[in-house]
Amino acid sequence: MFKILIPLIVLFLHIAPAQAQVVQTKTISLEAAKKVAAEAVKYAHRVNAPGGAIAIVDAGGALVYLERLDNTFSAAAEVSAKKANTAATFKAPSSKLETAINGGRQALITVGHTFLQGGVPIVFNGEVIGAIGVSGSASAQQDEDIANAGAKASFN
Secondary structure, three states: OHHHHHHHHHHHHHHHHHHHOOOOOOOOOHHHHHHHHHHHHHHHHHOOOOOOEEEEEEOOOOEEEEEEOOOOOOHHHHHHHHHHHHHHHHOOOHHHHHHHHHOOOHHHHHHOOOOOOOEEEEEEOOEEEEEEEEEOOOOHHHHHHHHHHHHOOOOO
C-alpha cells in the first residue's frame, strides 16, 4: 500500500504548487471589441471628427479589431494600435505617460511604446481587459475623447 501511496503524495506535492501559480485573467472578445469601436465611431460622427482610426487590443496589447474611418491618413491605423497597446500594457491612459515625458521623465521614451494621447484602457468589473487607441481625428484631445467614449461601452 505504501508503494502506491508515496508516489501519489509526491505527485500531489508537485502539482499543488504549480496550480497555485496560475492566475486567471479576463480579456476582451471580438464581439466586445466591436461594441467599443461602434461607440467610438458614434461619438466621432456626433462631434464631426474629420476621420480617425480606432484600434482595440486585448489585455496583453495584441490587436483584436481595427476600424478606419473614411478620410483618415493611412499611418493612423498603426499609430492607433500602438496607442492602444501602450494603454493596455501600462494599464493607464497613454496621455498620462505623454504628460510624464513632457514633465521631464524622458527615460520613458526608451521602453519602446507610443506615448501619445489617445490610448485608453478598457475596464470591466475593475479589471483591464484591453484598450482602445484612436489616431487621426482633429486633435490629440479629440483622439482621447473618442477613445474615452468607446471605452465606456456597456458589455451587459
